[in-house]
Structures are given as structure tokens and as C-alpha cells.
Amino acid sequence: xxxxxxxxxxxxxxxxxxxxxxxxxxxxxxxxxxxxxxxxxxxxxxxxxxxxxxxxxxxxxxxxxxxxxxxxxxxxxxxxxxxxxxxxxxxxxxxxxxxxxxxxxxxxxxxxxxxxxxxxxxxxxxxxxxxxxxxxxxxxxxxxxxxxxxxxxxxxxxxxxxxxxxxxxxxxxxxxxxxxxxxxxxxxxxxxxxxxxxxx
Numbered sequence: 001x002x003x004x005x006x007x008x009x010x011x012x013x014x015x016x017x018x019x020x021x022x023x024x025x026x027x028x029x030x031x032x033x034x035x036x037x038x039x040x041x042x043x044x045x046x047x048x049x050x051x052x053x054x055x056x057x058x059x060x061x062x063x064x065x066x067x068x069x070x071x072x073x074x075x076x077x078x079x080x081x082x083x084x085x086x087x088x089x090x091x092x093x094x095x096x097x098x099x100x101x102x103x104x105x106x107x108x109x110x111x112x113x114x115x116x117x118x119x120x121x122x123x124x125x126x127x128x129x130x131x132x133x134x135x136x137x138x139x140x141x142x143x144x145x146x147x148x149x150x151x152x153x154x155x156x157x158x159x160x161x162x163x164x165x166x167x168x169x170x171x172x173x174x175x176x177x178x179x180x181x182x183x184x185x186x187x188x189x190x191x192x193x194x195x196x197x198x199x200x
Contacts, residue, residue, distance in 0.1 A: 001024055001025065001026070001055065001056050002024070002025030002026060003022055003023070003024065003025060003052065003055050004021075004022070004023040004024075004025050005020065005021070005022050006020070006021040006022075006023075007019075007020055008020070008021055008062075010064070010091060010092065010095035011091065012067055012084075012087055012088045012091035012092070013067075013084070013087055013091070015067045015072065015073040015074045016067075016072060016073045017064045017065060017066065017067055017072045017088050017091065017092065018043075018064065018065050018070060018071040018072045019043070019062055019063065019064040019065070019092065019095070020043055020048070020051070020062070020063050020064075021060065021061070021062050021099065022048070022051045022052065022054075022055050022060065022061050022063075023055065023060040023101060023102070024055045024056070024057075024058050024059070024060065027058045027060075028101075029101065029102060029103045030058055030059055030060045030101075030102060030103060031059050031060070031102070031103050031106035031107065031108070031130075032059070032060040032061065032062060032096055032099070032102040032103065032104075032106070032107050032108075033051075033054050033059055033060070033061045033062075033107075033108045033109070033110045033133075034061075034062050034064075034089075034092055034093060034096050034107060034108070034109050034110065035047050035050065035051065035061055035062065035063040035064070035110045035111070036063070036064060036066070036085075036088075036089060036092070036109075036110075036111045036112075036115035036118060036119060037063075037065075037066075037111075037112055037113075037114075037115050038111075038112050038113025038114040038115045038116070038136075038138065039080065039113060039114040039138075039179065039188065039189070040069060040078060040080060040179040040188075041069075041113075041115075042065040042069055042070035042071075043063040043064055043065045043070070044065075044070070047063040048063070050110070051063055060101075060102045061110075062092065062095070062096050062099065064088065064092045066084070066085050066088050067084055067085075067088055068080070068081075068084070076172075076174055078176065078179075079174075085114075085115075085118055086118050086121060086122065089109075089118045089119065089121075089122040090122060090125075090126075093107070093109075093122060093126065093129070105128075106130055107128075107129060107130060108129065108130050108131035108132065108133065109122060109123050109129055109131070109132045109133070110132075110133040110135070111132075111133070111134060111135065111137070112135040112136060113135070113136050113137070113138050114138045116133075116134035116135055116136065116137035116138065116139075117134075117137050117138045117139050119132050119133075119134055120132055120134055120137060120139070148190075149184070152184070152185075152186060152190065155186040156177060156186060156188070159175055159177050159186065160175075160177075162175045163175035163176075180194050180195050181194075181195065182195060
């Protein structure tokens with residue numbers, strides 16, 4: 001099936017999110033799936049394969065990258081703020097409803113991991129959303145923390161405290177934490193399969 005692919009940008013608060021709209025070429029006003037990734041991932045990290053399958057089934061998709069990541073705007077880079085990511089979901093949903101050539105009354109949300117939690121929250125606040133797909137949803141921070149070795153949690157907490165302290169002294173130099181690392185490292189994801197999965 002012929003696919004129509006558009007690279008777009010939409011406003012979210014004071015910034016912009018980069019997005020990719022994929023439509024089945026010969027379908028008039030298809031339904032749309034709004035797609036967001038997890039934690040610090042961008043839309044290029046595996047979402048397009050799903051989007052192409054949706055298009056083959058006659059469904060359009062709009063995948064987006066959160067502010068502060070990838071080719072979206074936002075400073076500092078790699079900043080993870082839950083409230084801003086949820087705001088990006090709401091902005092993406094508004095943008096999707098205004099998109100030409102799609103059925104604004106048939107929109108579903110599709111999120112993975114951290115993004116799945118955002119998708120569930122967004123849908124709970126918008127009764128017009130038709131469906132939600134929550135793939136491996138991150139919904140319980142305490143349970144996720146319990147799965148991490150105590151020594152790693154302690155090192156991550158120390159880095160968080162250092163960052164809070166540094167924000168008062170030198171706001172333009174945040175203390176950063178790697179998103180992915182090998183087992184035992186001080187990274188947000190250090191399970192044995194984390195690095196191979198993120199390198200695909």
C-alpha cells in the first residue's frame with residue numbers, strides 16, 4: 001500500500017515537538033493512532049515499524065518526540081519532566097484532531113513504557129479518545145524502584161540531590177544521569193537487556 005509520510009512540528013507550551021504523520025495513501029479520512037515513546041526515547045526508536053503496520057491496515061498514525069529530546073525543541077537537552085511530557089501528549093492530541101485528511105472523531109492513543117502511563121492519563125482526561133494501547137505501561141514508580149538494586153538507587157538519589165544543589169549555584173550546568181547502561185551501572189535502565197534494546 002502507498003504510504004504518505006510527513007515530517008511536522010506542533011507547539012506545546014513555549015516549545016515545539018517534532019512529529020511524523022504516516023497515512024495510507026488511498027484511504028479518505030482514516031482513523032488515527034497517536035503514538036508516544038517511553039522515558040527518554042524518540043519516535044525514531046521503533047515506532048515507525050508499528051506506524052507502517054497501522055497504515056497497511058488503513059489507519060493513520062502521528063508519532064512524536066517529547067520536548068527536550070531528539071529533534072524537538074527545549075533547553076536543557078535530555079530533560080525529563082513528567083508534567084511537560086503529559087502536556088506534550090495533550091498538545092499532540094489537539095494537533096492530531098486538527099490534522100487534515102484524518103478522522104478527528106476516531107483517535108486512539110498508543111504509548112509504550114513511560115509513554116503508556118502518559119497515554120492512560122491523557123485518555124482518562126479526554127472522553128473523546130476512542131481507545132488506548134498501553135504497551136508495558138510504567139504506572140508504579142515505587143514498584144519499578146524496588147526492582148533496582150539498592151546500591152543503584154542510592155547512587156541515583158545522590159545524583160538527584162547533587163543536581164538540586166547545583167541548580168542553586170550553577171543552573172546552566174545540570175547533573176545528568178545516563179538513560180541506559182550495563183548491569184550494575186548508575187543509569188536509569190541497567191537491566192541486562194536494556195542496552196541491546198535501545199541500540200536497535
